[in-house]
Amino acid sequence: MLEEEFEERNKRNLKLRFGNKDDVVLDVLDFAGQGEYYASHQTYIRKDAIFILAIDTSKDFNQRKKHKEREENKSIPEAVNKNLFLCDRPGVAFTCWSPKDYFYYWLKTIQIHGGSSERIIFIGTHEDEKRKDFNFVHLLNDAMAENLVTKAYSKPIIIDLCRYDEVTEEALTEIKNEICMLINKCRRENRPAKWVTFSSRFEIIKRKYPIIKIEDVLEMIDHFDFEMSDTEVADMLHFFHTSGKIIFFNMSRLQDILILDIQWFIDCFKHIIADRQHVEEDCRIVDVKDQKMLRNFHEKGVLEISLYKKLLTQKGISKQYQNTLGEYQSKLGMMFYVQNYEIDDGSSIDGWYVPSINTQEFKPSNARYRSNESSQILCFKFKDYLPYDFFGRLIVACVNSGHWHPYDFRLCKAGADMCYQKSGNEGEQIYLFTSKRIVTVQFIGKHSEQNGQEVKQEILTIVRQLVQFYSCSTEYELGFLCRKEEGYKENSVNHFVSKRYKFCQGCSQPCDWVDTESFWKEVRI
Template identity: 25%
Template sequence: MTDFAGQVAYYACHQVYLSRRAFYIVVIDMSKNLDEECRLYDTDRHDPTGSLFHSWTYGEYFHFWLQTINTYCNDGITQKDPKDTTAIKDSMPNVNLQPVILIASHKDQLQVGTCNTSETFYSQLDACLSKEQTLKQLIIPYRYFEVECPPGALTQKQQMTIDRVKKSIVETVQNLPHWGEEVPLKWFELEKSLSKRKANGEKVLKWLELKEAAKSFSIDEDDFNDVLRFLHEIGKILYFSVDKLKNTIIIDVQWFVNAFKYIITDEKHFAREDNINVLVNTGKITGQYIQEIWKDIESHRDEPCADTNLSVETDRHHDSLCQSYLNHKDEILQYMDKLGLMTRIEGHLCADNEEIYYIPSMNRTDFSIENKDEIRGKQKSAMMVYFFKSYLPHFFFFRLVVKCLKKWKVCDENSFFKNATLYKAEEAGHYFAIAVSKTSIQLQIFTRDEKVKMDEKCVKKIRQTVEDFIQEITETFHRGIIYDIGFSCSDIKITDEDEDFFLKGTDIKQEIGNSNEITCPKHFRGNYKHKIDAGKIRVCLLERKSTSFSSDN
């Protein structure tokens, strides 16, 4: 069982835990109104204030968690659930293989007169998913339980509810598709040996070292690669057979996640350096500062132990833990880079020539109106929009930002925002912004000098590379992320919501022909009628052999 933190700062590392070889328990406080904004009641120091999740309601978070499970864990296979007796069988005959046990907690704290009653709360949750039919397959009435959380002992009735939850867990696990799947005994023996090594304090192993250890269990090289993939998928290890990572295996996953946790939850962010306030609020941090945090994990420890002998042992463990992070700093940062958690900003050093790293999920700086106006007032391309039809994973944008930092340099040190990043193109005088709205990834190329005209080859090259990155990230999900490629029909500002202005690329390409200006095919009546600069869109168009505009691209 894994209970991972629900604060927004942790969302980027949830990908480490989420697996299709699992079931999920989603807990929601039924004493809260689903339409209320969570931040109004969240006094935790990692509250969502200033983040992309700033104004989210409890209902939106519920939708978010189910969509997260559906996206990261579903391999697209469904099967009939014999216990499903709901009345919507004809329209939705199957259930997802990633079942969810839904727990409505704090039933004992319901206020008199509240609308959240036993009869209505499930239907309210169901209504949160009205726009996404596939999510309704994840929740089923017989896997829904309302529990009470009294300060004292449970009553017999309360205990009976808990017993029903336990029974549901057992039944749910036994109905998972991989239940009863045969796994070679030698794989299990290797897993046990890794658990022992982890218990002895080992955190990271080299591929060759573990390969040699596997031979003692009669695991050859072909089987070894299979068992590594299997152990990675069930969350026992972290391993990617690409680039520099293929030679390193992290055998203590929680230790790795904690390395990230210590950085984003450090209580001394605003006490260590005079300029750390600026750094942290923009998601930037120095390599030296990372080491200082790992050296000072003391601030994350529990209360001192009264047992002297145990306290000495705890101190020894603490020192060993600090040293393990310092010893494996390079491997940790490489894995964080791969997962889009953090990356080094190439070509940027702080005043004392320290390397600077960027953590997108920590950025709380909004892309200001002044920044938007600066781009809008310059030479610029049409705004290219990647519209995610059902769900835009929120750290998809973070991973794209990290990916692009490998290819391009940022405009300057003030190019990082929670919802946009500004890059410098290889062609002189050309820059571009990658941004995120509620439903879309946006791309717009611009110049800072009015005398510099838009270079068509530059625009197409940037677009092609960004789309290659988007497709590459998409393929890392268990379930395909569907999106349409197109343009904003209106000259809106970058980061603005674009859903009402999205035109699919295939449709607009047929409309513009050789014209310089056309009436918008989406808004051609009444007060909404407006013109489209067809020339700007034509500059952005790619040949079909390079990029398809289809929704499954």
């Protein structure tokens, strides 16, 4: 039955794609709006995609979303009931945002993972309820000032999809024309007909096998009338990945597996972080240790490895794929593997850190970080935008180096209170922090010159490696905050002082101490 369906589908696709050289086949995807999906949207972002960004013109763009308590589920123990579900809990990475926050999120995500904002069509909805103070052009120009949009848009499309009349039809026609115009600007390349054969085969296979081994692909080739070299197979899979058909990375630990069903992959992640069924079941398990690990995960974002495997087994994922699935999610910035992570009973665990789950607020000690004994605050300022998953990647890279561990388990969503210890030296306290476009580093209390040089070099090396993950140019500048008092705030970026200009925009005055701060002086950009 599958073979007959495959042959019929293959004939249709070949006729559609090669019957007329001007024909174009588009795969349309509607992104989910629930909070638990926001940590995984980058999975679908591709360089050659066209994006339609819909904006509700009836909403106050600066009004932050208030958290609404859901009705308590009596089947879940009260002690953990209020801290379980990502989209229902205050304090996680993607909740309580304003419409403008979400708008900027999408622009940044498209830029970071798609590499450009030139293929975005902006559409305003709810025309009949449009606010009088809503100005689409001003909104886009503000985004352009933040380097989130690369050109001025003088005529965004505003439409009321709740009705269908001549005005609506004209707006829909305009949207179609915009899509056609962007398609014509896209680079077109001829692909072998046998690749289309594989595309059709994958569409059918993924219904039963959402994830397969590369050796299964090679076995398929043996049953076809054509031959393909290993290089051509890799090129074909790379093409399917870049066009959003599959997920495949031709790199160590990932190249032996390919994911055919991207939505299944996303749902696996959602199952781990927010699925109500497994939460209810796991809360009833007798094992006290597992209950404690589950609570720790939903508070701090660290999922012990055995519990991770138990959740995936419950999802029906065989053990042979569980580690690779985690590696793929790590590659895409959804979660990261940590080793020897210390927990509150003094023991350590291996597991997966999911930054989007972490609700811990970073509350540095004012007396400590403002002390004369503490160093000035070293600052990485990113030119246009800081990727949302960057700080999580940075923290995990530090922890996995073996030289860092959190003090009092203080691994927070926007900061970390860390102990740095290397080569048998006495451990030193360091604050790592992020806000808007900056990442900061500060030694707390007494600190040695030797450890200072090691930390500077280690952090700089990690940052240089991490910026290679993203499609766009992620440029940054190294400098300081003008005063310790300006650290650890949402607007700390306004008090960035570069080594070149030595001027603080936030204070509107020069900052001469940059030349005399010997502790950070030898940092090389």
